[in-house]
Every structure is written in C-alpha cells, then in structure tokens.
Amino acid sequence: MENRIYIFDTTLRDGEQSPGCSMNIEEKLRLARQLQLLCVDVIEAGFPIASVGDFEAVKLISEKIKKCTIAALARTVKLDIDRAWEAIQGAVKSRIHLFLATSDLHLKYKLKKSREQVLQDAVWAVKYAKSLCQEVEFSCEDASRTDIDYLCTVVEATIDAGASIVNLPDTVGYAIPDEYGAMFRMVRERVPNINKAILSSHCHNDLGLAVANSIAAIQNGVRQVECTLNGIGERAGNASLEEIAMAIKTRHEKLGFKTNIDTEEIYKSSKLLSSLTGMMVQRNKAIVGANAFAHEAGIHQDGVLKSPITYEIMTPQSVGIKHTMLVLGKHSGRHALKQRYAELGYKLSDDELQHAYKLFCEIADQKKEVFDEDLEAILETGTSETEEVYHLLNIQIVSGTNLRPTATIELQQGDQTIVDSATGDGPVDASYKAIERITGVVGKLTEYSIKSVSLGHDAIGEVFVRVEFDGVQYNGRAASTDILAGSARAYLEALNRALASKKRKEGQQKK
Numbered sequence: 001m002e003n004r005i006y007i008f009d010t011t012l013r014d015g016e017q018s019p020g021c022s023m024n025i026e027e028k029l030r031l032a033r034q035l036q037l038l039c040v041d042v043i044e045a046g047f048p049i050a051s052v053g054d055f056e057a058v059k060l061i062s063e064k065i066k067k068c069t070i071a072a073l074a075r076t077v078k079l080d081i082d083r084a085w086e087a088i089q090g091a092v093k094s095r096i097h098l099f100l101a102t103s104d105l106h107l108k109y110k111l112k113k114s115r116e117q118v119l120q121d122a123v124w125a126v127k128y129a130k131s132l133c134q135e136v137e138f139s140c141e142d143a144s145r146t147d148i149d150y151l152c153t154v155v156e157a158t159i160d161a162g163a164s165i166v167n168l169p170d171t172v173g174y175a176i177p178d179e180y181g182a183m184f185r186m187v188r189e190r191v192p193n194i195n196k197a198i199l200s201s202h203c204h205n206d207l208g209l210a211v212a213n214s215i216a217a218i219q220n221g222v223r224q225v226e227c228t229l230n231g232i233g234e235r236a237g238n239a240s241l242e243e244i245a246m247a248i249k250t251r252h253e254k255l256g257f258k259t260n261i262d263t264e265e266i267y268k269s270s271k272l273l274s275s276l277t278g279m280m281v282q283r284n285k286a287i288v289g290a291n292a293f294a295h296e297a298g299i300h301q302d303g304v305l306k307s308p309i310t311y312e313i314m315t316p317q318s319v320g321i322k323h324t325m326l327v328l329g330k331h332s333g334r335h336a337l338k339q340r341y342a343e344l345g346y347k348l349s350d351d352e353l354q355h356a357y358k359l360f361c362e363i364a365d366q367k368k369e370v371f372d373e374d375l376e377a378i379l380e381t382g383t384s385e386t387e388e389v390y391h392l393l394n395i396q397i398v399s400g401t402n403l404r405p406t407a408t409i410e411l412q413q414g415d416q417t418i419v420d421s422a423t424g425d426g427p428v429d430a431s432y433k434a435i436e437r438i439t440g441v442v443g444k445l446t447e448y449s450i451k452s453v454s455l456g457h458d459a460i461g462e463v464f465v466r467v468e469f470d471g472v473q474y475n476g477r478a479a480s481t482d483i484l485a486g487s488a489r490a491y492l493e494a495l496n497r498a499l500a501s502k503k504r505k506e507g508q509q510k511k
C-alpha cells in the first residue's frame, strides 16, 4: 500500500463556517494561494449552494489555483450538485464532495428517512455527480456512530456508483483513536471493492483527539486526511493540518508515511489565517504557537545550546520560523526593507513596498528596532487591494480618570482634509464617533481585539476589528506602536472596505 498521505484542506469550508472565521472573497483567494504554496493536495473551497458569496469564492479559486484539486461540497440533491459543479468546472482538477448522514441517530431525528432510502439517495447522487465530474468523494456523515454493517453497505455501494474517495468522519468528535482506527480496519476487511477507493478521515476536536484519531486512521489504511490550518472549524475545530504534517514528518521512522506538504510554509500559512480572521492561536499551541519553540527553563536552554536535539524534536526552521531578532531601524532604506521581506518569503509589488515603507517609517520613528514580526504585521495592514477612500492623517485624544475622553480626528479624502471631534465612553469609542461624524457612515463595532506582535514596552500592537455596515460585517486590522492610532486605522480599513464593496455593487447594477 502506498505510504503517501494526501492532505485535504478544509480551512475554507469547515473552518470558514465556524464562528469568528468568516472571510471575504479576496481573503479566501489569498488563503487559497498560500495553501497552494503549502502544497496541500486538495482545497475544499466552500459549499456553493450555501450562499452567492460561497459560490463566487469557489468559482474564483477554481479559476486561479492550478496546482491543487478544488473540491466543492454538496448534499445529495440535484440542486446542490449542479451548483457545486457550476462553481468548480473551470478548475484544472476538480472534485464534487457529497455528504449524507448514515447513523441511525441522524436518520431518525434529522433526515427522517430509512436506511434503504438513504442508501438509494447516496447511490443516485454519486452517479449523478460522476456524470458531471471525474472525481467524486462521498462522506458518510457521523460515520463513527454508524452501525458497521450498514456503513460497509453504503461504502461498497457508493464505490460501485463511482466514488473514488470515501470519507468516514467523526463528525461530532466522539471517537477515541483505537475505536476510530478499528472502524477503518473493519471497512477494509469487509468491503470487497475497497481497493478501488481512497479512504479518508475527517475528525473534530471536541475531546481534543482530532489529530490522534487522524493518525490512528492512517495507521489503519486511510490515505487522505481532512484538516484545517490552526485546527479551526465547527465547535472545538478540526484536526490541525500543521500538527498532522509535523507528526508524520517528525515520526517518519515510526509511522513510515509522508505528505507533500512544504513544512517551511506552515508558519506563514498559520499567520496569514490568523490575520485574515482575527482568530489568534493560543501561545502554547503545538507547532505554530508563540511558545512552541521557546525554551524557558535554564536547564533546557543550556541543553539546546549544547545540542538542539536534547530538547528539540524539530527545528523552528523546519516549519518556517526564522529566528533573526534585530533587523531594521529608522535609517534602513526601501531597498533593505524589500530585501528583508524577500528573506522572509514575501515578494512585494512596487505598490505594496511603497505602502509597507510608509508604515515602516512611522513605526521605526517610534521604536528602535523593527522585528520580523513587526514587518509581517505591517504587511497585514491595509493592503492595496482595498481602495482607501479615507486616510488617517492625525489623531489626538484627551483622556483621564475623571475626564470624558475626547478625540480629534483629521482625515484625508482625495485632496480634502476634514477635522472633527467627538466624546465617547472611552478613547477608542470617542475616536470612532469622530470618524462617524466626518464620514457620515454609521458602523456597529462587533469585535475588537489587540495583540502584541513583538517584545518589549515599545512593542507593536496589532488591532483587529469587525464592524457592521448596513448589516454586513467587514474586518479591519492595523499595526502600530500607538494602539489608539492603530484602532482608528483598523476601523478605517473596515470602513474603506465597506465603501469599496458598495461601489462595486453599484457598478454591477449599472451593467
């Protein structure tokens, strides 16, 4: 049996549909491009029938991403399958991913269908999907709680109908490794045509066992693992891609498997996802957490310095973490900045460099040393993709323990400069109210967080906001050593996005 494990990334589908992880179409494409650099085998780009936005994103990703298979999710009904196919038919490699619950629990309470009906639906849907798309994957939702005899019947019938990948998910995160592995072993022993399909796992982390269950699955014949960056996903999330990839790589001698993942792209991928969604990973998260490679205890530090293998089972470099601390200061030029970005793996266009340099100078003015983390944060601030209708020129806050905070904001709109002031419950609130007075656009702040991205009292704070304009949520983020200026800039980014999408919509209506 082949020892290669196929990585099926569902960050953009299972991950994106979880609370706090939504992305707009440009953000999804950016993440898909990074997944391509990471060399995942399959990108599940979305659930096209779910919304127009989802459909458009899957379609765009199918057109732009050439190296990975693009999968679209569909229920076992014609409308879903047609919509999924419409979205992915432009892809170089495409796959329709069908799912239908097979556990008695789901049949009785959710589908209200008999086992025979479900079996018929599944077979019909696989045949229909196969008549459109070369590659069809079938998922038995809630497989880990499905009667094993019935599960084997469904697997055999769907393979006969044309499914070349069969996924048996632990949808509710209930299985333990031994049991989940045994399910695959039994299916392989009992389903006569099982060699015509690749078996796939899909694990949820409700009991913190998603990665362990996935490993147990591959030890029992699974060759495709479904997972997400940073382990995002429904409820407690999915199996984490980076943990699976590094477990397979680090324990190659014991497990004997390999993936196609370029592990040096892991850290960048994780950071990109965090900055796009505002959902940060905890400091002690395996592989990509801030502390994952930090040896604090003196005895450990001493050991690592003498020989890294004393306490380090993998190197930070192997997942793409570069440990150069001091890099640039206020006297560094544009060229040095471009060079440093190139070393970090970012190719900047002239526009992007121009934008980054402007922010870099502001930051370098305020702190002595600019770290790699700072440079990455800069890159995440106001990309050139969104047209900047309003630009922050100045912000001044008067605040105190017994004083109602007042913010004075100066914005640039075209060649116009507009100044106004407002009071608020806090300095951030006051500045947002001042922006509202100037722009006349009312937004509702639904999420606000600040994270320090580098070390020391002059560290850069990365502000992330989610603001609702006309019922639609927009993300904004900004990095600054001044958290109030950062907060204003992040809010303006969300506002500029809202204005840009309004303009785009109006343009479409005119056509």
Ligand SMILES: [Zn+2]
Pocket: 014, 171, 202, 204, 233, 234, 238
């Ligand atoms: Zn799932």
